Amino acid sequence: MRKGIGYANIGDSFDDFILIKEAARGVASNGKAFLTLILRDATGEIEAKLWDIKKEDEEVFLPEKIVRLTGEINQFRGKAQLKIFTIRPAQPTDGVHVADFVEKAPVEKDILIEKLTEAIFEMKNPAMQRIVRAFIKKYQDALLTYPAASKNHHEYVSGLAHHVVSMLGIAKELYTLYPQINKDLLYAGIILHDLGKLKELSGVVTTSYTIEGKLLGHIPIMVEEIGIMAKELQIEGEEVLILQHLVLSHHGKAEWGSPKPPLIREAELLHLIDLIDAKMNMLNRALDKVKPGEFTERLFAMDNRQFYKPLFEEK
Amino acid sequence: MRKGIGYANIGDSFDDFILIKEAARGVASNGKAFLTLILRDATGEIEAKLWDIKKEDEEVFLPEKIVRLTGEINQFRGKAQLKIFTIRPAQPTDGVHVADFVEKAPVEKDILIEKLTEAIFEMKNPAMQRIVRAFIKKYQDALLTYPAASKNHHEYVSGLAHHVVSMLGIAKELYTLYPQINKDLLYAGIILHDLGKLKELSGVVTTSYTIEGKLLGHIPIMVEEIGIMAKELQIEGEEVLILQHLVLSHHGKAEWGSPKPPLIREAELLHLIDLIDAKMNMLNRALDKVKPGEFTERLFAMDNRQFYKPLFEEK
């Protein structure tokens, strides 16, 4: 059986290190203070209550701290909750690190950057290639650590690069089936489409939205960045406009944040490839947690559907 | 320059054989009868007026007849119209056939059936394989001649088989990228998903909807057919239900004709692959008719969008 809080069942006992993701103080009906903790490891997260706390507990059990904890998985209002028996802060000598409790892409950074470089190398249109290369150079570090979203899909370390590399794989195959596709344009669109998230999201561990992200969003941010980059590189020609259009339209519809729908073949494809990779990422991870004959939990970003794993699938 | 009525420009003269697709009698303001003809060849269609007709003309210029025609491409209310100078019915000695004036899939029937057989051969789940094999046997002839739709995409001879074979190509590639996919299930879903159209549509040359098509539609028709086929083959087990679900849900949403949305990973993929192939078919054919720097005509089935062909595309 797989290890980790994401795979725990009601009734399991727990005895391990775990990371505090959130901690909020409350007051119980008996007048005593308590902490509501959200705990996480690389496989998932769970709520726990720490009752009858003292002032000093509040200064110790803080977000981004690791604790050693024994307890039991209970059920509360239909959701799993970790009942705490003992809890203590981790010590330096315990040899545990925040990075161990955070989910990561299933592909190493080395491979990701290699695949990206390969794709850029395949491109023949010099305008597009230079723009893409300049952005990769500018943002390489962040691109290799940021998630692709704050939740829903690829919401893990290197998630954004993982998403881009998977999409490049689909693009390559579709190009062999539909040779009319302008591969350079599609590759460039895929690599650039979500780079605005590096400004829209606050960071890697506890990802939230920046003011800029809330007031503009990653799509207009990136359209502007392409314009500025092209100016700096003194690139002119329709390539710049078309790349901006690919980024602008990649959510597919005005209601979904694209003021223009895709009006270029490769823009339409970019939108569809984005959909496929995001959905496969969500579906594969959700189905991985259930047994044949069961339904997954509700997947919010897939219209709240619960997916079924047929009996003839092997776990 | 490409030949054919689909590529003709305003002002071109015309001197060739062409097929009458529709013919309707009218009476002009001078009290004389005329015929409105819809003429077609393998590349497109055009309207023409035949003025001052006699009784016997009406019996000669009938739908599905070929004519020899000279004239000129004019514009009328913003649409191209063929002005007729001379017209005569084709003679047996002219050596022209209806089949020459109908659009066909760009892939030969031999190849199509070979690709289908290969896919079925790859399948390992015996229940799915037997059901698919039985349907191919039952419907082989129709499957190889029917269009995939009465308009919009793959609306040509062998269009349905062409659509299925293209989709199998995408499925194969996605399986290499996402090995969690149940390939047998996805292949079976792709092959069966639109077979109900063989009952929904009236035929190949002038495709319209049957009563059964109008009152039930191809999705419920095919769900029922799978149930009956499984009964005949005495196949039991969840495979039958799951295949019915794939067919039922492949339009993706209730508003689009699927009473249940996809609730199986491969059902979601089937829906997405169907979208990609249908859209690429529409887009490639529409973009093929315009020059770089131009927009296509409005594509009804793609939210009435007009697509742009960038200047850096070579014609």
Added chain:
Amino acid sequence: MRKGIGYANIGDSFDDFILIKEAARGVASNGKAFLTLILRDATGEIEAKLWDIKKEDEEVFLPEKIVRLTGEINQFRGKAQLKIFTIRPAQPTDGVHVADFVEKAPVEKDILIEKLTEAIFEMKNPAMQRIVRAFIKKYQDALLTYPAASKNHHEYVSGLAHHVVSMLGIAKELYTLYPQINKDLLYAGIILHDLGKLKELSGVVTTSYTIEGKLLGHIPIMVEEIGIMAKELQIEGEEVLILQHLVLSHHGKAEWGSPKPPLIREAELLHLIDLIDAKMNMLNRALDKVKPGEFTERLFAMDNRQFYKPLFEEK
């Protein structure tokens, strides 16, 4: 005053037998285990908490068990809750049965089957009559016990048959007012329209959805069943197709689960009669629980409206 938990008011004391519908274990802030019970009788249901339970309590107070309970109706977060003073499992000598705590149709099974038989007897079209008769024979037992839905309307024992018989009553009257109606077709449609629920729903006491129900739904299930039944009875002709259309379209709109809207006069009527009877069932039962001058609770299946009982209505 009416007796039963559905009519109890805040502050009433309770001393009676009652059925456990659901039981879920929780852990209180003092660390002790408790049970959240959903209790029901034939008039309604109520939540209760059983605090400080022991291991053996969990094995005794199980769903579908009857208990003898004393307590008081309290209010908690705006909803009624039964505060437990004493509780014990019912004994065989208590002479109480699960069937006593389940709501039933207000019409006896004998009457229901008699009315159904009468309607079939009135039919003159042999194809329709034979199909309907065969289904009644095949499903008689289930039809007479199943609810019409898992909640909202006719959600009680024999609810489905009660719904069908009420609808036949409306159809009969409308036929006298609009003699153009094809009565045989309308009767057949009414009797068959919801039979797919016998496969969609899991059973009578704790009604949930089957896998088949979730992946296909009662409408496609029944369309297929009619096709198979007609094959078995060797019935051909448009009657089969039309009956399938009536079932397929009876939810009225694609968004509501009918891939085709009603396209036959009797299909439209079937949809409207279904609406009337479902709504009257919901409304009459909800208004029955309030006094003149009051509003009912929110009725979820009626757009969450609260209905008013005018002062001039007698209770």
Added chain:
Amino acid sequence: MRKGIGYANIGDSFDDFILIKEAARGVASNGKAFLTLILRDATGEIEAKLWDIKKEDEEVFLPEKIVRLTGEINQFRGKAQLKIFTIRPAQPTDGVHVADFVEKAPVEKDILIEKLTEAIFEMKNPAMQRIVRAFIKKYQDALLTYPAASKNHHEYVSGLAHHVVSMLGIAKELYTLYPQINKDLLYAGIILHDLGKLKELSGVVTTSYTIEGKLLGHIPIMVEEIGIMAKELQIEGEEVLILQHLVLSHHGKAEWGSPKPPLIREAELLHLIDLIDAKMNMLNRALDKVKPGEFTERLFAMDNRQFYKPLFEEK
């Protein structure tokens, strides 16, 4: 075969009196003036062109004039058109009257008023009865001649009264099936619900909307009228408010013109009965014009659907 322009087929010759409904002057491409006439009898209407007219023709062939006409039914842009051979104004000696060319309810005025009186006589609640009686007295003449709408359903002389009387028939039957219904309230609601149309519509022969109808609509007009009538009759009590609510909510939804949805059982029923009678009126008349195996024309007020008449229906 049925007689009348509504039943004429392409190719039929015509030789009869007919009423001019509309007449509009145009100028042909040869520079000569012509009239576009809309001609009607009690069964339907048809367009005709009167070519090469003189000044005096324009003063003779005016709306609401009857003409003697010979011609032939032709087809123009897919619609029937009456080609005129000869035309002359009807003379007093011809003995034809406008009333002969207007569609009328299939039930006589005597019967309609009798049925209305009967329903009022059955009512026991004095407040409701007095209000309804006062309105019938005030509006009897108009009620017995007005259509129920300017198009779509009951759009003929006495259409409003016919609609009301049909609805009373349905109400009576539903009351026997659901005795919880407050029959007085439902009857009163039915009789009053559309009386505002007497102010919303301009009249009987060429029905259009009044300024008041366009700016307020029949629903608010009638809510106000009930308030004023109750004041005049010095009736107080919740009956007035409830009747106003029934009128206000009878379109069912805000989008359909009811600022409040039905919140009273009888208001919901009024809405449903209104739907049934309007739809049966449209459907029966449309199906009456087609043969078994055919579809009706598109019915605008029924979501533009075309309805099918099964082969097993006798014409």
Added chain:
Amino acid sequence: MRKGIGYANIGDSFDDFILIKEAARGVASNGKAFLTLILRDATGEIEAKLWDIKKEDEEVFLPEKIVRLTGEINQFRGKAQLKIFTIRPAQPTDGVHVADFVEKAPVEKDILIEKLTEAIFEMKNPAMQRIVRAFIKKYQDALLTYPAASKNHHEYVSGLAHHVVSMLGIAKELYTLYPQINKDLLYAGIILHDLGKLKELSGVVTTSYTIEGKLLGHIPIMVEEIGIMAKELQIEGEEVLILQHLVLSHHGKAEWGSPKPPLIREAELLHLIDLIDAKMNMLNRALDKVKPGEFTERLFAMDNRQFYKPLFEEK
């Protein structure tokens, strides 16, 4: 720092008089009764729990009573809660009054009535002026105390009059910019548009909906009132109809409660001015509670948006 519960922060201590708005009895997990209190002053409201209450407490701590309370602002499930240390009922000698704990318009009643009178004085159309004057006379007291809504905007004492006077201010300015506006009509529409709320809402302190408000709503109520008032004043002419239309259409769309959209220039303006004043009222009050660099709470009536206060704004 501003004083009052609406400006309190988590951790603040509290020692002041405050008004009980709601009080509901509950039973805790230890079996003891408690009260959930909603407390308010002129700046906002907060929840508090009073644990372990006795029978007599329930008779003392009632809605609309003032209490003297010490405690601390805590957080519970993400919302502020007032933890009670001590609580006692206010005494007559404390010199506090309910009116001190209720929010009031920032403009005095004298000023409000003066502004209203001025506007009426400016009007030149006698029909409109007489109608408006009659309504002000009839409703002056209520108009000067009622809120404009039960929540969302101008939900305070004199809120309705404050809203009307602000709107008159906007109208006056727009008239100088667009002199085509009929000022009399616009003024009359503004003054009358929401007067129906005096019958729709129950009162000033704890504002809820009346039965009439729920079944008819303020718009149809006011349309009727204008009709009756015009009858009483024996005013005829299009002014009455147009004023009714302005009231009827001022919500702008059928979905928002206006069966007719604005079809008069001044009706469209009335709708827009209403929007502006309501939104500015909500926005200014919400932004007033946050610091530069922060977002407001979600504003339900503004599509649940959270508004940002830029860093360059001074508090």
Added chain:
Amino acid sequence: MRKGIGYANIGDSFDDFILIKEAARGVASNGKAFLTLILRDATGEIEAKLWDIKKEDEEVFLPEKIVRLTGEINQFRGKAQLKIFTIRPAQPTDGVHVADFVEKAPVEKDILIEKLTEAIFEMKNPAMQRIVRAFIKKYQDALLTYPAASKNHHEYVSGLAHHVVSMLGIAKELYTLYPQINKDLLYAGIILHDLGKLKELSGVVTTSYTIEGKLLGHIPIMVEEIGIMAKELQIEGEEVLILQHLVLSHHGKAEWGSPKPPLIREAELLHLIDLIDAKMNMLNRALDKVKPGEFTERLFAMDNRQFYKPLFEEK
């Protein structure tokens, strides 16, 4: 009576110069070529047919040419059409110019630029002032000639500047009523909000969309321009982001082209002021063309409504 084609009535004769806006060749049923002309002056436009044309006519009667024309206003398919009696090209000696036939703002360019300068002068925030000043300098010429849209509102020479100046007028007045408004921000937002149209639209006389306009739209174009301008001016600070947000959100909703809704008070106001001025411009011009007691034509950009001019309005 007002002069100009926009005020002409059916039956009027015409004898004046007029501008050809569009010219399209067709072939009549008699086989002869004709031209369909769209003719315009500063008050409106009308269609005309020029029958039996020769080759040389096609080279003379071209778009943007002025002609001298005599004829008569007729009606064709319900729309006005100008029947041509005589037509000749204007000569240099006729002393007529294209500019005479184009609609212009009712305010002179001098006044417009003066008002703009005044507003900028009032601004105190240096960052905003510098950005706005730089844009006015960059675009002054275009801003003073471009229309605000290709149709619907302010679609005339200097329309954009006229729209901006009107909006500044409203903003100034609202600021006096709601002093919480940040006037600098609101002024800056108004001046910049539609400047992207200078790149979105092709020009002044025959306004169409540029490729950039179709693929990006004026909103993202302007967001990018602000970013680039701020970089050039080396302006940092939240002002830049907030101005971009005002431009981005000024259409109010994602469906209307704003990927973010207004999240700043002044952004919400900008949206509302834009609505008011656009609507007043459409309404005033449409109402100006009808008499009291009439309805305007359908206004497409106002939900296709027809507005009524009350009888008590003076023409």
